Structures are given as C-alpha cells and as structure tokens.
Amino acid sequence: MLKTINLHKKYNDFTALESLNLEVKSGEIYALLGQNGAGKSTTINMILGLVQPTSGDAFINGVSVKQSPELIKKDIAYIPETVLLYPNLTGIENLDFFSRIAGFKYSKAELSNFLSRTGLQTNAHNQMLGGYSKGMRQKVGIAIALAKNADVLLLDEPTSGLDPIATAEFTEIIRELGQMGKSILMATHDIFNAVSVATNIGIMKNGILVQDLKAQAFSAEDLQELYLKTI
Numbered sequence: 001m002l003k004t005i006n007l008h009k010k011y012n013d014f015t016a017l018e019s020l021n022l023e024v025k026s027g028e029i030y031a032l033l034g035q036n037g038a039g040k041s042t043t044i045n046m047i048l049g050l051v052q053p054t055s056g057d058a059f060i061n062g063v064s065v066k067q068s069p070e071l072i073k074k075d076i077a078y079i080p081e082t083v084l085l086y087p088n089l090t091g092i093e094n095l096d097f098f099s100r101i102a103g104f105k106y107s108k109a110e111l112s113n114f115l116s117r118t119g120l121q122t123n124a125h126n127q128m129l130g131g132y133s134k135g136m137r138q139k140v141g142i143a144i145a146l147a148k149n150a151d152v153l154l155l156d157e158p159t160s161g162l163d164p165i166a167t168a169e170f171t172e173i174i175r176e177l178g179q180m181g182k183s184i185l186m187a188t189h190d191i192f193n194a195v196s197v198a199t200n201i202g203i204m205k206n207g208i209l210v211q212d213l214k215a216q217a218f219s220a221e222d223l224q225e226l227y228l229k230t231i
C-alpha cells in the first residue's frame, strides 16, 4: 500500500507540489494526469526517496520513506519512460543482474519465466538489449518488478512513445499486476490508457491535486472533457 501525507515540495519560493494526500491500496491502479510541469514526476521522485520533501512524507506499507529510504526500496519497483538497461547484456542477463542487486538469485528457467509473463517472446530472451524496441525494454522493466516481488509500482509516462499494439500489451500487463494485488501509481498523459486501466484517476494542476476520482464512472470522452475543464 502506498500513501502520502501532506507531501510537499518547494524549490526556493516555487511550490512544485502542494500538500499531497494520496492513497493507492493493494490492487488499485492510480493514474495521475496533468500538464507538463504539474508535479507528477516530483511526486514519484519523492516516493522513491530520490527527492527530499520540504515537508510531509510518503509511506510504503506503513513505512516512512523519509525515515527508512533503504528499507522501502525492496518494496518499490520504478519503471520510467525509458527503462535503463545494459545494451550489451541479453534480456535474461539484465534481469539476472537487477534481480541480484535486489537480493534475489534465480535460475535461468525462472528468469525466462518472468520475461515470458510480461509477453516478451522467448526468442528475444537471449538477444542483446541493444536490439530491443522500446516496448520490449518496458517488458524487461516489468519483469524486474516481478522478480523483485515489489508491492508498489511507480510508472512515469510508461506508454509514451509506444505504438498502439505495444501500449495495449503494456496496459494488459499493468491490469494483471493490479489483479495480483500490487499498488500502482502511474503518471501519464494518455487519457485513453488511464480510463482503460486505472481504478482511480487524479488530475494535478500547478502542484495541486485538483481531482481525485474513481475511474469506473468515466468514458475517455468524459475524462477528456473534465481534464480540459480542470487544467
């Protein structure tokens, strides 16, 4: 479970995030929408412990990120827009490397199984990452999250630059991860994707969460209209 309490960030006199209170329960997929500069990445970076909040805190399964930044790392997986992997290692070798960093040692068959669960074709598992498409890299990112068995997933613009088929595949995997009981927070500009996969939707404007909604009630058109009215 992920929770922020009055999470706040100022850069000198500029408020990047205004007292954010957000909760993403087990099984929920929270899509955070907002214009460029609205504060989405700042939120994610503070939850990851990469940016220090000016005040307030984030909690992973009740553990304070501020007080225990190292402890929470094992429960969080982060998938940025471009997943950083080693181009001269294969998919399996990358997964093995990042799993070991997280403290897990898997057999080749287990590693291959994680990759297959994300939909990555078997013949790609032993190919160098340098030749992977963006969608394939995202799948390795998800496989790392599966291998870490992280409870909380933070995704920053995960479908940006993916073609429609890769986006649909990615959306399906995220849906499955939600069904597995993960808490997922996803910053996105993709309203259609947000409506199709999210259980909850937030709209952020100038560092303020101005809408915090249940997604079921929305069509993509409804959400687009609300978004345009809100921002």
Ligand SMILES: Nc1ncnc2c1ncn2[C@@H]1O[C@H](COP(=O)(O)OP(=O)(O)OP(=O)(O)O)[C@@H](O)[C@H]1O
Residues within 6 Å of the ligand: 011, 016, 034, 035, 036, 037, 038, 039, 040, 041, 042, 043
């Ligand atoms: N290190 C920093 N110093 C000063 N201002 C910063 C810093 N990091 C972010 N900001 C500002 O904080 C605001 C929020 O930025 P943030 O990256 O969180 O927005 P975002 O919603 O993720 O935007 P995008 O959709 O473009 O990724 C922006 O105005 C940005 O310029």
